Amino acid sequence: MIDLPQTLIRLGAQAGSKADAIAQVAALLTAAGRVAPGYVEGMLAREQQANTYLGSGIAIPHGTPETRHLIRQTGIAVLQVPGGVQWGEGGETVRLVVGIAAASDEHLDLLRRLTRVLGDDALVDKLSATTDAGDVQAALTGERPANTPDTGPTLPYSAQVTLPNPLGMHARPATGLANLVRSRGGRAQLTRDSGESAGESADATRLMEVLGLGLTRGTPLTVSADSPELLAAVTDAIRAGLGDDLSAAPAGQTPARREPDWAPQAVGATVEGVAAADGLVVGVTRQHAPRPLEVRDDPGDPLQEAARLTDALAAAHAELDGVVNDVSAKFGADKAAIFRAHQELLADEGTVQDTVGRILDGHGAAWAYQAATGTRIAQLQKLDDPTLAARAADLGDVQRRVLRQLLGVHEPEVHSGGPVILLAPDLTPSDTARLGPDTLLGFVTALGGPTSHTAIIARGLGLPAVVAAGSGVLEVPDGTPAILDGAAGRLYLNPSEADVHSARQRQDVLTRGREAARAARFEPGATRDGARVEVAANINRAADAGAALEAGAEGVGLMRTEFLFLERDSVPGEEEQEAEYRAMALALEGRPLIIRTLDIGGDKEVPYLGLAREDNSFLGLRGIRLCFERPDLFLPQLRAVARAAKDYPNIHLMFPMISTLEDFRRARAIFDTVRRELDAPEVPLGVMIEVPSAALIAGALAAEVDFFSVGTNDLTQYTLAMDRLHPQLARQTDAMHPAVLQLIHLTVQAAERHGKWVGVCGGAAGDEVGALLLTGLGVRELSVSTPQVAGVKAALRGRTLPELQALAREALNQPAAEAVRALVRPVVDGEAVA
Numbered sequence: 070m071i072d073l074p075q076t077l078i079r080l081g082a083q084a085g086s087k088a089d090a091i092a093q094v095a096a097l098l099t100a101a102g103r104v105a106p107g108y109v110e111g112m113l114a115r116e117q118q119a120n121t122y123l124g125s126g127i128a129i130p131h132g133t134p135e136t137r138h139l140i141r142q143t144g145i146a147v148l149q150v151p152g153g154v155q156w157g158e159g160g161e162t163v164r165l166v167v168g169i170a171a172a173s174d175e176h177l178d179l180l181r182r183l184t185r186v187l188g189d190d191a192l193v194d195k196l197s198a199t200t201d202a203g204d205v206q207a208a209l210t211g212e213r214p215a216n217t218p219d220t221g222p223t224l225p226y227s228a229q230v231t232l233p234n235p236l237g238m239h240a241r242p243a244t245g246l247a248n249l250v251r252s253r254g255g256r257a258q259l260t261r262d263s264g265e266s267a268g269e270s271a272d273a274t275r276l277m278e279v280l281g282l283g284l285t286r287g288t289p290l291t292v293s294a295d296s297p298e299l300l301a302a303v304t305d306a307i308r309a310g311l312g313d314d315l316s317a318a319p320a321g322q323t324p325a326r327r328e329p330d331w332a333p334q335a336v337g338a339t340v341e342g343v344a345a346a347d348g349l350v351v352g353v354t355r356q357h358a359p360r361p362l363e364v365r366d367d368p369g370d371p372l373q374e375a376a377r378l379t380d381a382l383a384a385a386h387a388e389l390d391g392v393v394n395d396v397s398a399k400f401g402a403d404k405a406a407i408f409r410a411h412q413e414l415l416a417d418e419g420t421v422q423d424t425v426g427r428i429l430d431g432h433g434a435a436w437a438y439q440a441a442t443g444t445r446i447a448q449l450q451k452l453d454d455p456t457l458a459a460r461a462a463d464l465g466d467v468q469r470r471v472l473r474q475l476l477g478v479h480e481p482e483v484h485s486g487g488p489v490i491l492l493a494p495d496l497t498p499s500d501t502a503r504l505g506p507d508t509l510l511g512f513v514t515a516l517g518g519p520t521s522h523t524a525i526i527a528r529g530l531g532l533p534a535v536v537a538a539g540s541g542v543l544e545v546p547d548g549t550p551a552i553l554d555g556a557a558g559r560l561y562l563n564p565s566e567a568d569v570h571s572a573r574q575r576q577d578v579l580t581r582g583r584e585a586a587r588a589a590r591f592e593p594g595a596t597r598d599g600a601r602v603e604v605a606a607n608i609n610r611a612a613d614a615g616a617a618l619e620a621g622a623e624g625v626g627l628m629r630t631e632f633l634f635l636e637r638d639s640v641p642g643e644e645e646q647e648a649e650y651r652a653m654a655l656a657l658e659g660r661p662l663i664i665r666t667l668d669i670g671g672d673k674e675v676p677y678l679g680l681a682r683e684d685n686s687f688l689g690l691r692g693i694r695l696c697f698e699r700p701d702l703f704l705p706q707l708r709a710v711a712r713a714a715k716d717y718p719n720i721h722l723m724f725p726m727i728s729t730l731e732d733f734r735r736a737r738a739i740f741d742t743v744r745r746e747l748d749a750p751e752v753p754l755g756v757m758i759e760v761p762s763a764a765l766i767a768g769a770l771a772a773e774v775d776f777f778s779v780g781t782n783d784l785t786q787y788t789l790a791m792d793r794l795h796p797q798l799a800r801q802t803d804a805m806h807p808a809v810l811q812l813i814h815l816t817v818q819a820a821e822r823h824g825k826w827v828g829v830c831g832g833a834a835g836d837e838v839g840a841l842l843l844t845g846l847g848v849r850e851l852s853v854s855t856p857q858v859a860g861v862k863a864a865l866r867g868r869t870l871p872e873l874q875a876l877a878r879e880a881l882n883q884p885a886a887e888a889v890r891a892l893v894r895p896v897v898d899g900e901a902v903a
Contacts, residue, residue, distance in 0.1 A: 094168030099147035111136025164197035337563030344558035348533030381474035466497035495547030586863035590621030611652035624661035626852020647707035654717035692726025712751035759783035764812035767819035781831025804833035817847035846876030
């Protein structure tokens with residue numbers, strides 16, 4: 070509804086000139102706080118550029134683009150001049166002056182209503198003479214609101230929350246947030262509380278504004294609302310993840326590098342990119358270069374251009390209804406949610422506002438929409454977070470859909486002919502949703518990223534996909550024989566007949582392997598000759614335990630308790646923590662549960678903890694160091710663990726960031742004091758091996774701890790002095806580097822001398838190459854993400870322990886991670902490929 074309080078309507082006015090009338094309507098907007106005083110100069114300047122007379126005695130003066138910064142809140146004001154005022158050299162007489170500050174979807178509605186008013190002479194006469202402001206409200210807003218004062222944008226209720234979503238505030242949760250606020254009929258706003266953009270705010274119903282805040286996991290933000298009920302609903306929804314899986318891998322976390330399990334022997338060329346969806350296919354290539362849309366600036370009557378925009382947005386929304394239904398039927402509601410988010414992008418108030426503003430400034434609808442969305446696409450592309458930056462492709466998809474409607478052109482088919490390997494500069498989610506295994510084998514794009522919605526849909530389709538392969542892929546001729554390996558991120562061109570035959574054999578092996586791994590997921594983890602290796606899961610909350618057990622997990626090798634702190638805006642109480650640990654231990658039915666104490670530092674934005682931001686947070690107060698400094702956090706957690714352990718002997722406790730023997734002794738002493746006070750039993754105590762010093766003194770530690778768990782992600786970055794999240798260095802932080810393996814080897818040797826066991830809960834445990842080599846080094850527990858459990862178990866069953874021990878010895882003497890990975894060849898029908 071158009072916001073038009075009666076304080077912004079003046080009836081029975083007199084104006085000696087057009088400038089006088091504009092000054093009066095501008096004064097209404099200024100008095101209501103909608104614009105700064107200088108905005109009137111922009112309205113007068115606009116009249117010098119173009120006459121704002123619409124017809125039938127109505128004019129719509131508004132400011133220039135240069136004065137748009139003077140608008141404080143979108144709004145309109147109406148000045149009724151019953152005696153009329155001359156409005157142009159053509160002698161037009163205006164009796165209704167509708168002053169506009171900015172333009173939004175509400176203004177689009179206004180323009181539609183003005184079009185109807187213009188066509189109704191009797192209504193124009195009525196509004197030009199009425200003494201009831203409600204008549205003007207009813208005509209321009211569709212309702213007759215109560216005569217209440219304009220209260221402005223202040224939202225009186227607020228609370229601080231921390232965003233828990235692993236992939237940040239991307240389009241799907243932002244869509245859920247907008248729908249929630251609209252369904253409650255209220256107003257809500259998000260304000261970022263940290264980072265370079267601290268203080269920036271977004272209306273919760275404006276998708277592009279929310280995405281533009283660049284909110285990543287751990288970002289603190291303030292939620293403001295116009296009622297306590299709406300505030301509670303919004304904050305609860307944000308804490309719950311707005312429909313996202315909160316146990317997913319965080320954005321920016323670089324997956325373990327994967328060398329090809331299969332490689333051809335004689336090909337014409339190899340194109341390398343980033344793996345986006347697994348699978349191996351053989352076929353021919355076909356280029357797909359979508360025809361660029363030619364958008365010229367063809368200005369027309371503002372009312373007609375606004376109407377064209379309205380029609381195009383409605384038609385695009387209807388198209389997306391069909392896409393949502395089709396994708397939901399084929400691939401499920403989670404994939405369809407991508408296109409519901411596209412519908413939300415269509416309706417984004419800020420984008421429509423900007424577009425209509427450009428139309429009012431004298432531009433054509435297509436040009437205006439392209440410019441408005443183009444600005445937002447560029448803003449998204451600049452975001453540091455790769456997942457949020459990838460959402461620019463979604464807005465580009467929506468942009469093209471609307472422009473097609475405005476230009477009257479049809480989207481060409483993605484390709485013609487039989488099943489092919491598609492090569493393209495990039496593919497939109499809409500392109501990908503139209504694809505299918507009957508016509509497409511897989512695709513390679515020059516641009517894109519593995520977290521894009523295009524990649525997500527490809528995985529849902531079961532199509533192998535490679536992204537970010539570079540512009541060279543666009544030069545491959547149509548019909549080139551090729552083999553696409555999605556898992557390795559490689560496209561092999563012009564393979565030999567022998568390679569094609571070998572690839573088809575490999576396809577059969579992969580299919581049988583996936584089926585066999587799932588069928589055998591409940592078997593104990595072990596090598597082919599029966600050497601036991603426990604395969605457990607890394608999870609965050611008790612609610613995740615059921616899925617882990619169903620996947621074949623033999624316990625929980627890492628419970629990340631920091632998520633009890635990150636997914637809220639206050640410290641979890643001792644009773645709440647105890648309940649969570651008990652629920653987890655109960656769900657595991659006696660299987661091991663390893664609880665890691667709070668592992669957090671200055672890199673995590675948890676405002677209620679009051680942690681100082683550190684320039685070198687990975688080398689500062691984190692893990693056990695922070696716990697020593699904050700007994701108010703450490704002691705309640707230890708008490709909660711001890712209380713739960715009274716009834717659940719499967720509970721183990723593990724301390725992170727141990728770098729000295731004194732660290733462990735101090736932590737153990739604190740826990741022992743707590744345990745004795747509560748008359749709790751002894752609990753197996755372990756330490757994380759994630760800094761080189763811990764590995765180097767593993768002999769001293771092994772004499773006193775009950776077990777070790779190696780965190781390969783941190784151990785690798787500390788050993789190689791490479792930040793694992795650094796955009797240029799992340800790909801080099803490979804845990805299979807011989808230096809890292811040497812430290813793990815030292816740890817295992819020390820543990821064996823003292824009769825202790827070693828597990829690995831870092832990313833290398835879930836990498837099949839890593840799992841095999843770690844087992845060969847003597848690791849006896851691998852804790853991985855839930856989806857990796859079955860595959861790791863299957864990989865272990867394909868080798869004997871002596872084979873893996875021999876591989877490990879050889880790996881320790883290699884010069885680089887690439888050479889280590891080259892040692893591990895795939896297993897085909899029980900035999901390792903030479």
